[in-house]
Each structure stands twice: as C-alpha cells, then as structure tokens.
Amino acid sequence: MRALRLAELLLLLLFALLALFPLIDSTFYTQLITKVMIMAIFAMSLDLLVGYTGLVSFGHAAYFGLSGYVLALVAPQYEAVSLWWSLPAAMLVCALFALITGILVLRTKGIYFIMVTLAFAQMVFFVFHDTKFGGGSDGIYIYAKPTLVIAGFQVLNLEKLNQLFYLVLIIMAAVYLLLRRILGSTFGRALLGIKENEHRMRALGFPTFGYKLSSYVLSGALGGLAGYLAAVQYGFVNPEILSWHQSGAVLMMVIMGGMGTLYGPVVGAFAFVLLQEVLSDQGFLGPVAKHWQLAMGIFVILVALYLPQGLAGLLRRRKAEASDGSSDA
Amino acid sequence: MSFAFFLIQLLNGMQYGLLLFLVASGLTLIFGIMGIINLAHGSFYMVGAYLAWSLAGMTGSLTAAILIGIPLTVVLGMFLEWLLMRRLYGRDHLYQVLLTYGLILVFEEMRSILWGDDVYGVKVPDLLNHSIALTENLSYPVYRLGISAVCLLLAAGLYFLIKHTRLGMMIRAGASNREMAQSLGINIKLVYTLVFALGVALAAFAGMINAPVSSVYPGMGAQVLIICFVIVVIGGIGSVKGAMAASIMIGMADTFGQILVPEVAGMIVYLLMAVVLVWRPEGLFGRI
Numbered sequence: 001m002r003a004l005r006l007a008e009l010l011l012l013l014l015f016a017l018l019a020l021f022p023l024i025d026s027t028f029y030t031q032l033i034t035k036v037m038i039m040a041i042f043a044m045s046l047d048l049l050v051g052y053t054g055l056v057s058f059g060h061a062a063y064f065g066l067s068g069y070v071l072a073l074v075a076p077q078y079e080a081v082s083l084w085w086s087l088p089a090a091m092l093v094c095a096l097f098a099l100i101t102g103i104l105v106l107r108t109k110g111i112y113f114i115m116v117t118l119a120f121a122q123m124v125f126f127v128f129h130d131t132k133f134g135g136g137s138d139g140i141y142i143y144a145k146p147t148l149v150i151a152g153f154q155v156l157n158l159e160k161l162n163q164l165f166y167l168v169l170i171i172m173a174a175v176y177l178l179l180r181r182i183l184g185s186t187f188g189r190a191l192l193g194i195k196e197n198e199h200r201m202r203a204l205g206f207p208t209f210g211y212k213l214s215s216y217v218l219s220g221a222l223g224g225l226a227g228y229l230a231a232v233q234y235g236f237v238n239p240e241i242l243s244w245h246q247s248g249a250v251l252m253m254v255i256m257g258g259m260g261t262l263y264g265p266v267v268g269a270f271a272f273v274l275l276q277e278v279l280s281d282q283g284f285l286g287p288v289a290k291h292w293q294l295a296m297g298i299f300v301i302l303v304a305l306y307l308p309q310g311l312a313g314l315l316r317r318r319k320a321e322a323s324d325g326s327s328d329a
Numbered sequence: 330m331s332f333a334f335f336l337i338q339l340l341n342g343m344q345y346g347l348l349l350f351l352v353a354s355g356l357t358l359i360f361g362i363m364g365i366i367n368l369a370h371g372s373f374y375m376v377g378a379y380l381a382w383s384l385a386g387m388t389g390s391l392t393a394a395i396l397i398g399i400p401l402t403v404v405l406g407m408f409l410e411w412l413l414m415r416r417l418y419g420r421d422h423l424y425q426v427l428l429t430y431g432l433i434l435v436f437e438e439m440r441s442i443l444w445g446d447d448v449y450g451v452k453v454p455d456l457l458n459h460s461i462a463l464t465e466n467l468s469y470p471v472y473r474l475g476i477s478a479v480c481l482l483l484a485a486g487l488y489f490l491i492k493h494t495r496l497g498m499m500i501r502a503g504a505s506n507r508e509m510a511q512s513l514g515i516n517i518k519l520v521y522t523l524v525f526a527l528g529v530a531l532a533a534f535a536g537m538i539n540a541p542v543s544s545v546y547p548g549m550g551a552q553v554l555i556i557c558f559v560i561v562v563i564g565g566i567g568s569v570k571g572a573m574a575a576s577i578m579i580g581m582a583d584t585f586g587q588i589l590v591p592e593v594a595g596m597i598v599y600l601l602m603a604v605v606l607v608w609r610p611e612g613l614f615g616r617i
Binding site for chain 1: 360366413416417420422423424425426427428430431432433434435436437438439441442551555558559562566592593594595596599600602603606607610611612
C-alpha cells in the first residue's frame, strides 16, 4: 500500500508542475504540453481496453477522428459552437459507434480482434477520405473554437492558449480519477478477471460479454473526448487523424508506458511525444536531428527488450523493493 | 466492359494478389510457426525494392540485382532473428508489436540515410519488355505475366518445401509442438532462424520484382504490411493455403473495386475482412 501512495504522490507532483507550467509563458511549449496531455487522455482511454480488459484494439483512432469530425460538422462555419452540447454529442456518437461495432468485434479474440478493430477504423478512414461529405482528403477547418457560456457570461475562451491548457489539464486529471474509481469498483475488478480468465468469470456467473462491451463503449467515448480536444486545439480535421498510424502510435504509448497501470500510458504519451520533439530538434542536435526516427526506433526496441513492464515498470520495480514484496494491485 | 478489358483487369488482379502472397506467406509462417507478430515485414518488402534499384543501377541488370540481393536479404533475416527475434519467443504479443514497430522506424530511417527520400523508377528487363496486343488499342505487358508466373512457381516451391521435404517436416513439427520437436532432436532454433530468413527473403523478393511496376518510394512498406495482415487473418493464421486464397481474393476485390465502385474502393478490402471474420472468427483456413 505504501507503494501506491508513492505513485500517487508523484502524480500529484506532476499535476502541480503542469498547473504551474504556463508561467513559463511560451506559446510553443504550452501548445506542445497541451498536445501531450490530449494524447495522455487518449492513451488512458485505450489502457482501459488493453491493460484492464485484455482487448488489444488497433483501431482506436476511429474514435479520436470521429469525434473531431462531429465537432467540425456541427460547428457553424464562422461562428463558435457551444461546448455544452457539442462535446457530449461528439462523445455520444463515439459511444454509439463503439456499441454497434463492439457487438461485432467482440465475437473475435486475440490477433483477430486486433485486425477487426483495425478493419472498422480503416472503413471510417476511407469514408472520410474518399467521399466529399467530410471535406475529402483535405478535411475541414474549424474557424472558431467552441465557447462555454453560462447565463450570458463567457466562462472559457479557448482561443486563449492558457485556458485551453487548463481545460485539458483538468479533463486529464478528471479522466484519470474517473477511471481509477471505475477500475476500483466491482465492475473494474470483473474486467480484470475477464482479462485473466474469461471462462472462469463466466463460470462464476458474470455476463462477460456485457462487461466487455461496456468497457469498449466507455473507452470509445473517452477516446472521443481526446479527439474532440485535439480538433479544438488544431482548428482543423483531416483523415490523417483517423489513420492506422494514429492507432499504432497510441498503442505504442500504452505499451511503452506500461499497460494496466493508467499512469503508465500518461508517462508513455509524455515520453513518446517529447522524445520525438527533442530528437527532431535541429537547434539542439544539429543535422543529426533529421534522422530522429533512428534514435526513436532504437529506444522503442530497447524498451521492448529490457523493460518488460514499460517505463512505468521502472517506478514499480523500485517500489517493489521498497515495500518488500507487497502486492502492487 | 469489353471482354479484353475484363481480361486485363482479371490478370491485374491475379498479379497483384500473387505478389501479395509472397509477402503474406512469410508473414503467416513467421506468425504461425514462431508465434511472432512482425510489423516490420513491410519494411523487408521496401528493402527489397530499394536493393533492386541500387543494385540494378550498379550492375545494369535487374536479374543480376535480384541474384545478388536475395543472399543479402537472407543474411539480413538471419541476423535479425539472431539479434532480436530470438528474445521475443513466448513473450506477450504486445512486446513483439512494440519491438517490430521500433524496427519499422529504424528501417525507414536507414533507407533515408542510405538511399535518400526520392522516388525512383526501375527499368523492366529487356527480355520481358514487350506487350501482347489484345485488341487494337488494348495490350498487356509481358513483364506482369512474368511476375505472376514467377509467383506461382514460388508458391508451388513453398508448398513442396513444407509438405515434402525434411526441412518442411521439421517446420511443421516445430509449429505443432515446439518442446516435443526439440526433445526429438530437431534443432528448433535453427529451424526458426531459417523460417524467419525465408520470410524476409520472400518479402524482399516481392519488392524486387515489383519495383519496375510500382516504382520505389519511401513508406512503400506500410501499405503492403497492412494489406498482408488482412490477408493473413482472412486466410487463417499460419495457413499458407489460406494466405494464397485470401491473396487472390484481395487482389481481385481491390482491382475490380476500383473499376466498379471507385467511391468505396478503399474500404472494400476491410469490409471483406470484417465480413469473413464475423462469419468465421478464425479465418477461412484457421485451425483454432
């Protein structure tokens, strides 16, 4: 139990550091960290599936992109749309899509599951890529960011970098706490049980299909939340956000960070995006930076070989020594 | 649609499918026998194409390039198996995914360093640089027929290797029970190394012979990789027969899709996979 508290302490420290971050007053870094936090939300939503339900989805970008497109399509061309209803609408569309496809994809297992989730994501990709209804391969611009108005008073102005930063930070913390809460409940325990041994859970009388479907839908809706925020930040959507590269990248963040820990994927998102940023920085590394993918690739390979529990495992191993073999669940 | 036009599309679909088979058969063998999900398999296709381009530039002949290139890719495959894949046997698939994803990045960047980021064309060998006239204004290039023929020969060879040779017997034994095969004195480590190298060489060879048709460009491995995973899954993991059936299916569906329903051509392949998997969750020839 002491170990868990150490992790929580570190998380609080991270939160405090992030809360103070905009004080450095740099447009570039504030935008960068906002982007990282959005990816962290996205990665946490996938961890619910991969790390806690044992369902490895290779099509998570579908939700990320779908919800961005919902925002772009419901927003009037030059006016701001209200965050009040456009965010729930986007998440609802994702949840519905997850519900319909979930009923089909959950019939399969293992590698087949990986591939069918990929298949559905690719279909969504081609719907937006090959038809004109979402702007085709050029995508759509979102000229005005959504607003949050309460009783005629504008509470949030997302055109301001810092306000978007804090909104994303608060949502990230909220998603973490929500998932922690859910995973600590009977529902969450049942999911872990399904991950370990589905037959036994079914024999114990758990309707496992319903549990898996609920997890799938929740994960899709939260993935949509991240996608919505990303669309708000970038101010445009195009089919790239739906591509399998996106699904692959978020899966890498989850595995690299350490799946089934919730904070691991956050660490993974930070490591993945920031490393990419540092390694490709020409001012910092000179002409070598042009070939940043080489260093990134070697780093990923080393993590796969030597950190069996991802980057979060570094923390966990030290914890295990400190707390002398107490369980870390 | 005139008959000649239909025939051309049929041949195109066949050739595309057979080419995909070369890549997918290696992928399904590595998957089925060694239990490794190899995301880097598309990179071997790309390496083959670039090797063909640079070696053909040096020697002046694609045939010579292929003859020199194949041994190089076999060595590359054995080296990678020895250095990396060996450490992944029996580990969670996700770490294989992570490691081979890292390999993709490494290969893409090595390609950029060694060969640059431009698009290159490769000349069709003179011997096959003809077309057969079908009607007054429609003709079919002999080189594409040649690709189909070579792929069919290789498929037959692969079938013979697995079903009728001693090595094939060891491969099948290793696939069904690794420990038992090992305790019967089969050097399973060597078998795995050979299977991996075979898969690498097949993918690279596909890239080499297709280089004159598709040209050579950065990122060419990624698209082939995803399509080949689709094939492996439709056919059933580990089944070479399934990979063959699924390759032809995908080749045809993609070729005719682009002509008959161009608006949704991109998603046809994935739609097909979803339908097959919902109907048969273990693929067409799956054993599980």
